[in-house]
Amino acid sequence: MAVWKWREKQQDGQPETHLGFSPPTPTLSDMKWWVKWWRWDPNVGKFTVGDTVGVGCIVGCCGNCRPCKSDVEQYCNKKIWFVVKIPEGMSPEQAAPLLCAGVTVYSPLNHFGLKQSGLRGGILGLGGVGHMGVKIAKSMGHHVTVISSSDKKRVEALDHLGADDYLVSSDATRMQELADSLDYIIDTVPVFHPLEPYLSLLKLDGKLILMGVINTPLQFLSPVVMLGRKTITGSFIGSMKETEDVLEFCKEKDLTSMIEVVNMDYINTAFERLEKNDVRYRFVVDVAGSKLSP
């Protein structure tokens, strides 16, 4: 995720937070065009020239539908790009993962009323989203258990990321010990997995929040959900408001993500390493430092 110098456009006197065009994916030529457009357009919205701003995930916003009018424009069907101001003093490369993985975790915690301290949360799967999950939940004052299929990431979770507990899902004794103990689980696993073992870890009214786009049907038994009024839900990135909030939250808590900054010419290698899951936990492409021709 690249971070850009950007600003907001105004149309018809109405401030808007989107740029009014919609490329399907960010290509190098798009990026150059945006920079030209930025230089050309004289209007200024809530951003000022020289502000450091970030472009988040593709989010939808027609401005007219119910999601748009309820500050949850990420669920609108019309795809448009947004920009968000990076807080003073936060480095763009640190902001980058927050615009995607960070807000993806922050949004459901915010929406489902899971921000107060003292909660007990589980993070299932320790990748890019999972590592942000541990850091953000810990900063909210939660007791955080990382749940994994093997013991491989124990040191990483407990010593480097600051999790409170580490649970191997095949350890039946400990799974039983932690039954009915968690207020929520953020489930970042992107492949098929059984849900019952994790639903069993939830307390009454506990929430299993899915983040992984999985095209094999997931399964569960209805009594496991009913007898405890548990919730299976999912969430998709976050709203502009939540993106601004997570940046401010991380600034305030001095929360940093674990990233590897690379130049544009490293992209192919980065993709190869991504395929081997060889990154802790996000590549950030330094476009400004990549000396692209204008």
Place this chain on the structure above:
Amino acid sequence: MAVWKWREKQQDGQPETHLGFSPPTPTLSDMKWWVKWWRWDPNVGKFTVGDTVGVGCIVGCCGNCRPCKSDVEQYCNKKIWFVVKIPEGMSPEQAAPLLCAGVTVYSPLNHFGLKQSGLRGGILGLGGVGHMGVKIAKSMGHHVTVISSSDKKRVEALDHLGADDYLVSSDATRMQELADSLDYIIDTVPVFHPLEPYLSLLKLDGKLILMGVINTPLQFLSPVVMLGRKTITGSFIGSMKETEDVLEFCKEKDLTSMIEVVNMDYINTAFERLEKNDVRYRFVVDVAGSKLSP
């Protein structure tokens, strides 16, 4: 479900709403013993001698766990019987289905913030719980769509129960027309069924509330839940507070359930008819009129 003349017991000066013993199922000898106990015990709690009260479903209450302390004692693991006062002017046979099917529908609407008028709800499956669902949701001022696998219950749903719409789940055109239109679906189907078609009917943040105990795993695709932050959840009867509330609500709205009152000697025939789904919609056993020996 029989309705009894009953009253509350006090222990150690603390009013309690349970009776302090726990038969696994209500047998005739249990019932007789309770009547004896009622005659013998001199203490009076919030009920007075001569009050008409109801015994609801078996609900758990140890009085000490988190569910018990949060007015959701139906999720406690210790099974004890409760009694609840029947509002003045409500007939016991009308109260009976409310103590089970009624509160089973009322509880999730109450808990998940779905009581305000103007909502659009779906009732999937028109049986005992479903028919109470239509009546209660209509009384809350909701637009109610009955969803069924065939056209058989259309007249019943629209003309007798007052539903606003009737949707046959195999009608692809109408299913598409009603996509993203419902705030919730109360799913009363007690056998395996695919969840995707019904999840697709839900709006952003819509809730699919399962009521059927199904031992075959239910299935769904994670993107269907994520892209709309939809919720799959379930609920189990209701709390004592909600049981009292639903009785008052139905009294106030003059809401009656469709029942068939039978005597105790009809029980075997009633069970045979239940197996054939031949009841609209609840049998109520008139114990007092059955002339049992004391």
